[in-house]
Structures are given as structure tokens and as C-alpha cells.
Amino acid sequence: MIMNDEKWLYNEMSHSGVDFSDSREVQIYDSYMQKIRNIEPEVAKMKDALILGSDDSVLDIGTGTGEMAIGLACHCKQVLAIDVSAAMIEYAEQKAERRGCSNITFQQAGFLTFAQPQQSLDRVISQFALHHLPDFWKFIALKRIYTALKPGGIFCLQDAVLPVKVDDYKRYFTDVVKQIEISGGEKVARDTEKTIRDEYVTLDWIMEGLLEKAGFTITSQEYGAPFIGTYLCTK
Template sequence: MTVPVWQYQESDHPGADFDSLAEIYDRNMQKFRDIEGEVREILDFLDLSPDQSVLEIGTGTGEFAIAASGYCARVYAVDLSAGMLRYAAKKARVRGVSNVEFLPGGFLTYNHQGAPVDAVVTQVALHHLPDFWKQIALLRMAEMLPAGGKLFLRDVVYSFDLKCYESSLNGYLARAREKMGPKFSQSIEAHVKREYSTLDWIMRGMIERAGFDVVREEQKEGFLGSYFCIKR
């Protein structure tokens, strides 16, 4: 696909080099997050039926996509990183899952072929885009869904009191260091310094402007936002 010269280059994203880090990333996330609980929460919201299909963008190590495959006909699991896709596809094979299609692509470049999907899921990935491009990505996700289709979006979103931003960031980093060690908390420092996490009210505004109703919103520890959305 040829992209305009002015389009944000998704492959230049300032996050970690996921091509070489898939295994370490997977291990860290299993320890830092409640992955099983997160997946259950999304599946409860999507309430999939066996004939439906789901698109996940920024699938990473494929935990959600593989779990969702047991509840619907097909999962399209998209990611920019060839290393992540390889790792996730191997995990699917080992778990005997054959109805997940792992596809290279990004928020701004993936073109969905075939039958429209019933739901779109994206977790901890949209912050790789600056806000203008996040809005374009959300509009593209809306285009891929019918009216009534569901979007679940979770990401690092800042909802702490901005007047105390220094103590909020330092507190979060200290908790991460305590739980995961210094290397991991350094990766969060780099996230804050260089990546494009935005404010909770901006994220909600962008989702709504893309044509979704946010039927539920959760903010955890001032850093992780979850948005349960239905396309108008």
C-alpha cells in the first residue's frame, strides 16, 4: 500500500523494539497485569456469538486474540511487528488454535478484506500514535464496524490530578519498580518521556468524535484507561 508522504510513519514509533522483545514482553505482562482478568472483562463486554468475527489491532503476543478465538468464528490479529506476529502465531499453534489470522499492518495502514467484523479491540497500542493520528485511527476503526458494532479500547491514558503530576508519575514508577524491578520501571520512564499517551478527557472526546458512544469507562491508578464503546 502506498501512503502519502505526509502520513505518520507507523514503523518509526518511539516505543520498545517489539521485534526482538516478544518473549520478555510476554513474561513481564503476565507478571505486571492481570491478563486473564482483562481478557475476561473484554469477552464479557463483546458477548460474541459463534458466527461473529473480531479484529484486534496491536495484538502483540496474541493473548486476547487467542482467547477470543474460542468464542467466535474468526479473529483477525494485526500488528506492525513481525517479531510479535511470529511469537503470537507460534503460541496459537501450540494451543491448537486455527481460526486466528495473524496479519501485518498498523492502525493507519491495515485494510480489512473480507466480511465486516463485529467488534474491534485494541490494548496498550494506540499510544504509539500522536493525537491527530489517534483520531484518524479511531475513524478508521469506526469505518470497519457496522452500527451497533463494539469497540473495546484500553491504553496508557493519564487521568491523575495534573496539579500533582510529578508525585503521580514518581509514585507510579516506584510501585512498578517495587513489583517488577528497575529495568521495567525504566521502560515506563521511557514511555512517559517519549511515547504519546494522552489525557483521559482527550481520549474520550476522540472516541466520541469518531462516532462511538462510550457506555462505560474505567480509569485505573491514574494510568490505564478502559473504554467500552458502541458505534452509533
């Protein structure tokens, strides 16, 4: 619950970098994701990683256009899918309705503002959203997730994370943007530049430290191109 005098609280509704509050951006994002992602195997992999059972509840933070939330909903009891962007939530909600998926609740909320249940969630996931927060607020977000999870609960975090072992960052970023331009086109390449420049992508060792200091045990971590980290954590 946000108190009126918490003027110091980071405004997570302000959209750093790409403006996902704009419904045109939401459509562009979804068509790019449909093009580059193979969602069925991704859902299957996530379901296995989470050891997801039919009685489990899942919280998806920064759900975006809802593909993973909708995919997981077929394999569990209930999904709560949240995002700070009203345009994303509206788009994802319509998609879920079209696909006849009725066990998802969509809410406009974020890492720092979701109504925090104490030790009541079985599973939490978040993909490509945490880097919208500066590092201190990432830590607060992770502690909130930790508190909301039941003991033994599982958290899967996938996000943009930079490798510490890169000597020439100019060349590294230039190559990444070039590759993305080839696979996704001009607009996505410009958005990637925005992510690098204006969002808060942190380093791999910092993310590992934040997770551990928040209380999690990291049971597996994977790093892949272009600067993606995937962490499976337990409480």
C-alpha cells in the first residue's frame, strides 16, 4: 500500500525507455515477439522449470502482451498477470479472452506497487521487465517477491543483463544492435539502443547479488545472447 507521504518512492508508472503506455508500441512489440519467439516450447520449458502443478498460483510481473501468462494458465489453477502499462493489460486481456482463457486476472500494477500478499504465492515469473527499475529499486522489487512467495516457492527471472567479461563495450553494443537490425528491422534496433541507453540494464554479478541478498537461493543461471540472463530461484 503506497502512503501519500511516500514521495521518495520510485515512480514505476513513468516508463523509462520504450514507452509501453502507447498502444501503437504495444502492437509493434507483440508482432515482433510473434516473429522472433517460439512461445510453445518457451511455455513448456517454463512449466518444467517451475515444476508447475494444477493447484498452483502464478504471479507474472510485467506480463506485457500476456503470451507466457496465457500459456501457463492452462497448466495451473490461477494466474495473476500485472503490468504498469494500461495499454499492455488491455491488449493481453483481449488476447486471453479470444483464446478462451478464464483463469487469469489482469491488473495494472508493478513490482513496487502490487498488493503484496504475505507468503501466499506458489510461483512468480518475470520476463524482460525488471531492467526498467534502477538497481536499488530492483532490490526492493526482489524483496517484495520473496515476501509474497510461500516458503519453498519458485521464482523465475529472465531479463536483460550485461556480461561483466566484455572488454570492448563499443564494439559489443554495436554488434548487438546490428544483429537485431538484421533479425527484427530498423524499429527494433532503435528500441534496443533505447534499452541500452535509457533503461537500467545491470551487470550479471550485480543481478546475482541482488537475488541472493533478497533471500533467494539461485538454483540455476543461464546467460545467452543478446545479453539475456535467466535465473531460477527458490525461497
